[in-house]
Amino acid sequence: MPRSSNATSIIRPDLGIAVMEYVESPEQGLIGTQVMPIMPVDLESAGFNVIPKKVLMKIYDTKRASRGNYNRSDWDYEEGFYRCKENGWEELIDDKERARLERMNPGLADFIATKRAMNIILKGQEKRISDKVFNATNFTPHAVAVEWSEYATATPIVNVRTGKKAFRAQCGRLPDALIINWSTFENLKGCDEIRDLLKYTYPGLDINKMTSVELARLFDLPQVLVGGAVYDSAAKNVTSTITDVWSGEYAALVKIASDRQDITSPGIGWTFLWNEDSPENPVVEQYRAEGNRSDVFRVRHDTDEYLLKSVDEDGNTVSNIAAACCYLMSNITK
Numbered sequence: 324m325p326r327s328s329n330a331t332s333i334i335r336p337d338l339g340i341a342v343m344e345y346v347e348s349p350e351q352g353l354i355g356t357q358v359m360p361i362m363p364v365d366l367e368s369a370g371f372n373v374i375p376k377k378v379l380m381k382i383y384d385t386k387r388a389s390r391g392n393y394n395r396s397d398w399d400y401e402e403g404f405y406r407c408k409e410n411g412w413e414e415l416i417d418d419k420e421r422a423r424l425e426r427m428n429p430g431l432a433d434f435i436a437t438k439r440a441m442n443i444i445l446k447g448q449e450k451r452i453s454d455k456v457f458n459a460t461n462f463t464p465h466a467v468a469v470e471w472s473e474y475a476t477a478t479p480i481v482n483v484r485t486g487k488k489a490f491r492a493q494c495g496r497l498p499d500a501l502i503i504n505w506s507t508f509e510n511l512k513g514c515d516e517i518r519d520l521l522k523y524t525y526p527g528l529d530i531n532k533m534t535s536v537e538l539a540r541l542f543d544l545p546q547v548l549v550g551g552a553v554y555d556s557a558a559k560n561v562t563s564t565i566t567d568v569w570s571g572e573y574a575a576l577v578k579i580a581s582d583r584q585d586i587t588s589p590g591i592g593w594t595f596l597w598n599e600d601s602p603e604n605p606v607v608e609q610y611r612a613e614g615n616r617s618d619v620f621r622v623r624h625d626t627d628e629y630l631l632k633s634v635d636e637d638g639n640t641v642s643n644i645a646a647a648c649c650y651l652m653s654n655i656t657k
Contacts, residue, residue, distance in 0.1 A: 407627045487543075
């Protein structure tokens with residue numbers, strides 16, 4: 324096994340791959356890094372080029388007179404600044420625990436410990452992203468007139484159509500996706516407006532088996548991303564309160580940055596991953612804690628979930644690209 328920067332631990336890419344297949348399954352409902360894709364970087368923190376918002380959609384005079392010069396760009400890049408921070412979690416497997424777990428299934432203990440740590444790390448990342456996107460401080464909320472949980476009178480198709488027009492006016496492009504949570508997705512299955520259109524678009528389809536792909540077609544969007552992750556929001560030693568990571572109060576139309584070769588392409592944001600210290604998102608390590616008679620499984624990453632913008636020397640926003648790439652709707656559910 325390859326060793327990490329710590330000589331006492333080894334990197335376990337085999338466990339990372341095996342557990343990631345479980346964590347990334349649709350049942351887990353993690354969509355954060357689809358909204359803000361991974362951008363590997365060589366430095367823990369650095370500035371990067373941002374094209375000024377004011378030049379993204381200009382029409383330029385491209386005519387050239389005989390023997391004259393061609394017109395050319397006269398603008399300068401602005402600068403964004405990311406700073407990756409480390410998040411990690413460790414799970415122990417005691418020698419006695421291992422013996423009990425692996426009587427019938429060798430390797431099960433490693434998988435269980437890594438799965439739990441991986442779930443904690445990635446759900447934390449999901450929460451950081453959702454808190455930035457479904458945020459009435461970062462983006463202007465546009466309240467829909469009727470909540471989408473009011474099946475008879477809700478107009479989600481009209482609301483999304485209105486949002487797309489506003490999105491195009493602020494971004495110059497159409498959105499790549501609609502973000503909703505699982506409860507909102509279930510509510511949409513009950514809306515009369517959705518059910519009526521579904522009869523003609525997918526005749527014979529059981530409404531209860533409608534997928535996000537079919538919903539995206541109804542909304543005339545490339546995709547609908549359904550955030551299904553939940554967490555226990557209760558304090559320690561208090562009865563559990565199961566809460567959606569992505570709030571049911573909001574839905575968002577977004578433009579997703581998709582070209583890793585061009586960091587200046589517009590989008591709501593990037594998840595910067597410092598790949599010198601965590602080459603994967605996240606990396607899995609194992610080491611021995613003899614004092615506990617345990618094997619320790621550590622899952623960690625160094626990231627900055629960054630809403631795309633440029634800043635001046637004092638950290639003040641100059642071009643808020645993210646704001647142009649997100650149309651936030653509120654009052655979605657009670």
